Amino acid sequence: MLIPFSMKNCFQLLYNLKVPIAGLKNAAKGGLILQSTSNNIYQNLAVEDWIHDHMNLEGKPILFLWRNSPTVVIGRHQNPWQECNLNLMREKGIKLARRRSGGGTVYHDMGNINLTFFTTKTKYNRMENLKLVIRALNAVQPQLDVQATDRLDLLLEGQFKISGTASKIGRTAAYHHCTLLCSTDRIALSSVLKSPYHGIKSNATPSVPSLVKNLLENNNTLTCEVLMESIATEFAAYHQIDSNSILISPSDETMFPGIKRKAEELQTWEWIYGKTPKFSVNTSLNLLREQSCSEMKIYVDVKNGRIEDCNIDAPGHWLPKEMLDKLSTSFIGNKFCHSEATMLLNALLRTCPKDHELYSKWHLLCEKVKTIM
Numbered sequence: 001m002l003i004p005f006s007m008k009n010c011f012q013l014l015y016n017l018k019v020p021i022a023g024l025k026n027a028a029k030g031g032l033i034l035q036s037t038s039n040n041i042y043q044n045l046a047v048e049d050w051i052h053d054h055m056n057l058e059g060k061p062i063l064f065l066w067r068n069s070p071t072v073v074i075g076r077h078q079n080p081w082q083e084c085n086l087n088l089m090r091e092k093g094i095k096l097a098r099r100r101s102g103g104g105t106v107y108h109d110m111g112n113i114n115l116t117f118f119t120t121k122t123k124y125n126r127m128e129n130l131k132l133v134i135r136a137l138n139a140v141q142p143q144l145d146v147q148a149t150d151r152l153d154l155l156l157e158g159q160f161k162i163s164g165t166a167s168k169i170g171r172t173a174a175y176h177h178c179t180l181l182c183s184t185d186r187i188a189l190s191s192v193l194k195s196p197y198h199g200i201k202s203n204a205t206p207s208v209p210s211l212v213k214n215l216l217e218n219n220n221t222l223t224c225e226v227l228m229e230s231i232a233t234e235f236a237a238y239h240q241i242d243s244n245s246i247l248i249s250p251s252d253e254t255m256f257p258g259i260k261r262k263a264e265e266l267q268t269w270e271w272i273y274g275k276t277p278k279f280s281v282n283t284s285l286n287l288l289r290e291q292s293c294s295e296m297k298i299y300v301d302v303k304n305g306r307i308e309d310c311n312i313d314a315p316g317h318w319l320p321k322e323m324l325d326k327l328s329t330s331f332i333g334n335k336f337c338h339s340e341a342t343m344l345l346n347a348l349l350r351t352c353p354k355d356h357e358l359y360s361k362w363h364l365l366c367e368k369v370k371t372i373m
């Protein structure tokens with residue numbers, strides 16, 4: 001059962017703060033089950049940060065249940081250009097988020113449940129959490145064949161991934177979070193998790209692609225709502241606590257002081273793209289014009305999301321070398337970013353000689369350059 005946030009719940013949360021707030025003394029017994037009212041990835045990741053940073057989890061584990069509108073979530077040390085199709089995501093309005101935990105890239109939508117298990121560092125035990133999820137699944141559907149693998153994925157029928165795991169271990173607190181595919185749009189999942197960008201070299205963590213399946217495809221009783229309820233019940237039984245989930249609003253500053261700033265930070269370009277490990281792109285692109293095809297080469301070094309070095313090369317008959325050099329130089333110091341490149345190229349286009357052929361070639365080349373970002 002879900003109970004909405006009330007002052008009682010607020011106190012239950014607040015008196016567990018590491019930094020004690022005057023007047024709040026009691027302690028939540030045994031643990032808490034929280035469920036987010038938000039489907040915004042940045043707000044939900046901010047709740048994780050907030051609990052991790054502010055709550056005393058000693059003897060009081062927390063389970064946080066949350067879902068998001070369509071989003072690609074990359075791991076802390078990943079390269080978004082290597083992991084997903086950013087152009088397609090822009091087109092479809094699919095968000096991109098970088099989480100604080102390591103590991104690979106996953107797709108979220110309202111058919112995917114996220115579970116975060118918060119404990120002290122000493123009580124952190126991912127396999128135990130996954131076993132709890134399996135028990136919850138079997139409580140709804142006893143015949144369901146689900147197993148945890150060594151890399152802590154959950155597999156359905158020995159071959160289809162239904163859950164992926166990642167974690168963050170802090171000084172005293174830790175969390176293990178995992179996904180659970182109930183009724184996600186699998187077409188969207190596979191199309192956005194395919195990178196169209198070529199020639200990227202980096203030491204970023206690569207994802208490990210798998211065959212995926214939705215639980216609802218196996219059995220039509222396995223909806224998100226039923227599964228969240230069953231997981232909450234199993235968590236409550238295991239920790240001998242009340243099985244009611246407390247509904248929380250991640251934008252509630254009275255309950256989570258400072259949370260808005262956390263969500264804002266997770267939304268910045270500097271966090272999402274800027275934290276990409278240093279990488280280079282070395283690729284060639286075809287310039288098709290009036291039935292002839294020329295090849296341009298582009299080389300870029302990117303550090304902290306910004307272009308440190310750039311070299312664009314095309315045949316001399318296509319564009320004068322001075323123009324190509326001007327283009328390469330003007331990229332240096334700029335963000336490796338589609339919208340910033342668009343502004344820069346539009347400004348450069350205005351300085352282009354008013355020669356129709358030159359202008360159209362320059363325009364085409366600029367459009368091609370943008371496709372790698």
Ligand SMILES: Nc1ncnc2c1ncn2[C@@H]1O[C@H](COP(=O)(O)OC(=O)CCCC[C@@H]2CCSS2)[C@@H](O)[C@H]1O
Pocket residue numbers: 073099103104105106107108112114115161162163164165166177178179180181189193206207208209210211212
């Ligand atoms: N939602 C979801 N659930 C399970 N598996 C998925 C999902 N989306 C994609 N995939 C598959 O997993 C691989 C990547 O596997 P890989 O093992 O590389 O990465 C993960 O599993 C990371 C899990 C992170 C969980 C966090 C919990 C809260 S915020 S995100 C991808 O290529 C797909 O084949």
